[in-house]
Amino acid sequence: MSTSIQDLAVETHNKGGKFRVLVTKNLPGEDWLKVLTSAGAQVDICTAKQTILDNASITKLVGDKCDGVIGQLTEDWSDELFGVLKAAGGKVYSNYAVGFNNIVLEDATKHGIAVGNTPGVLTETTAELAAALTLAASRRLLEAEKFMRGGKYEGFLPNLFVGKLLQGKTVGVVGPGRIGFAYAKMMVEGHKMNILYNSHEPQPEIADYFNKYSDFLESQGGTRVTARQVELEELLQNSDVVSLHCALTPETRHLINKERLGMMKPDAILVNAARGPNVDEKALVAHLQANPGFSAGLDVYEDEPAMAPGLAECSNAVLMPHIASATLWTRSGMAKLAACNVAGVLRGYPALKSAGDVLQFVDADPGSVPKLAPSILNAEAVGLERSS
Ligand SMILES: O=C(O)[C@H](O)CO
Numbered sequence: 001m002s003t004s005i006q007d008l009a010v011e012t013h014n015k016g017g018k019f020r021v022l023v024t025k026n027l028p029g030e031d032w033l034k035v036l037t038s039a040g041a042q043v044d045i046c047t048a049k050q051t052i053l054d055n056a057s058i059t060k061l062v063g064d065k066c067d068g069v070i071g072q073l074t075e076d077w078s079d080e081l082f083g084v085l086k087a088a089g090g091k092v093y094s095n096y097a098v099g100f101n102n103i104v105l106e107d108a109t110k111h112g113i114a115v116g117n118t119p120g121v122l123t124e125t126t127a128e129l130a131a132a133l134t135l136a137a138s139r140r141l142l143e144a145e146k147f148m149r150g151g152k153y154e155g156f157l158p159n160l161f162v163g164k165l166l167q168g169k170t171v172g173v174v175g176p177g178r179i180g181f182a183y184a185k186m187m188v189e190g191h192k193m194n195i196l197y198n199s200h201e202p203q204p205e206i207a208d209y210f211n212k213y214s215d216f217l218e219s220q221g222g223t224r225v226t227a228r229q230v231e232l233e234e235l236l237q238n239s240d241v242v243s244l245h246c247a248l249t250p251e252t253r254h255l256i257n258k259e260r261l262g263m264m265k266p267d268a269i270l271v272n273a274a275r276g277p278n279v280d281e282k283a284l285v286a287h288l289q290a291n292p293g294f295s296a297g298l299d300v301y302e303d304e305p306a307m308a309p310g311l312a313e314c315s316n317a318v319l320m321p322h323i324a325s326a327t328l329w330t331r332s333g334m335a336k337l338a339a340c341n342v343a344g345v346l347r348g349y350p351a352l353k354s355a356g357d358v359l360q361f362v363d364a365d366p367g368s369v370p371k372l373a374p375s376i377l378n379a380e381a382v383g384l385e386r387s388s
Pocket residue numbers: 073096097098099100122274324325
């Protein structure tokens with residue numbers, strides 16, 4: 001049923017359900033909706049045209065009664081909105097994203113709201129896009145495609161769109177968590193690249209993995225690859241490709257700035273499919289302009305949806321509109337996890353233990369998902385039990 005809440009178009013499912021769940025954007029797939037309606041929720045999906053909903057619009061949509069919300073990474077979930085949700089009787093908010101830099105967790109906790117996110121289903125999909133950006137940048141695919149569509153191709157030429165070979169070069173992975181490690185495997189195993197990685201914690205398991213991989217390569221008569229955890233400066237100075245996979249925190253804001261860009265090889269490739277503000281975008285534009293041999297592959301921007309002035313004109317940058325997780329399997333899996341987070345908390349289920357298997361929710365029949373909330377970030381702080 002389509003109606004409107006104070007001029008914002010809304011589609012309602014299971015009207016009169018025991019709980020009211022607001023979903024600020026329609027989501028892919030069908031399972032997520034079944035999860036919520038099977039849990040007894042009336043689901044109100046905002047179908048208003050504007051891409052980014054401001055706090056005033058979300059406040060109207062939450063209204064006087066709302067038990068849970070599934071929201072977007074473009075929304076500002078901090079004290080104001082958590083207060084509004086609490087006042088409407090809300091208990092749970094789930095981001096439709098694994099990243100949660102748009103959420104102030106302490107504010108949610110202060111209002112007693114459990115907060116969920118959607119890890120696990122994005123790992124390979126996001127890593128694949130980072131790999132695609134790397135290849136597109138190294139082989140100048142978008143420049144060449146534009147040339148072709150522009151009818152400029154007059155025949156094979158030895159110097160036409162000469163790019164950079166990845167095979168045997170060094171890839172630097174900053175923040176090798178789930179996604180960064182998956183990307184590293186694609187680049188090392190696919191292109192026999194050596195790897196340098198940087199993270200706050202010692203992660204010997206990554207070097208171990210690639211050492212074992214090297215044993216395998218050697219057993220097949222191939223050449224070993226090297227893998228080392230290093231300081232950021234060493235990584236930047238020695239990598240041919242640098243890919244960012246770190247969360248956005250006060251420490252990682254402008255991690256890549258003018259000074260650090262200056263440490264990189266003049267013909268390096270910088271990939272960012274994590275969060276835009278990890279890079280000082282103005283400094284990156286200046287660097288791309290001054291170093292035509294340097295390339296960037298970006299899926300995220302410092303001030304989305306805007307781009308820094310001059311970036312769109314840099315032919316040495318490959319620019320994508322924040323689509324790293326955009327495969328149907330992943331995006332509908334994220335929707336299902338977000339729905340399970342909200343339904344699980346509303347039904348009073350425990351939260352799944354940290355780093356538990358979230359794919360069991362994605363694969364389950366929507367009417368019989370496990371009786372748990374798959375990924376609640378502040379479970380302990382809001383007094384939710386965790387599965388053992
Ligand atoms: O954090 C995330 O989940 C991505 O940026 C969008 O899928």
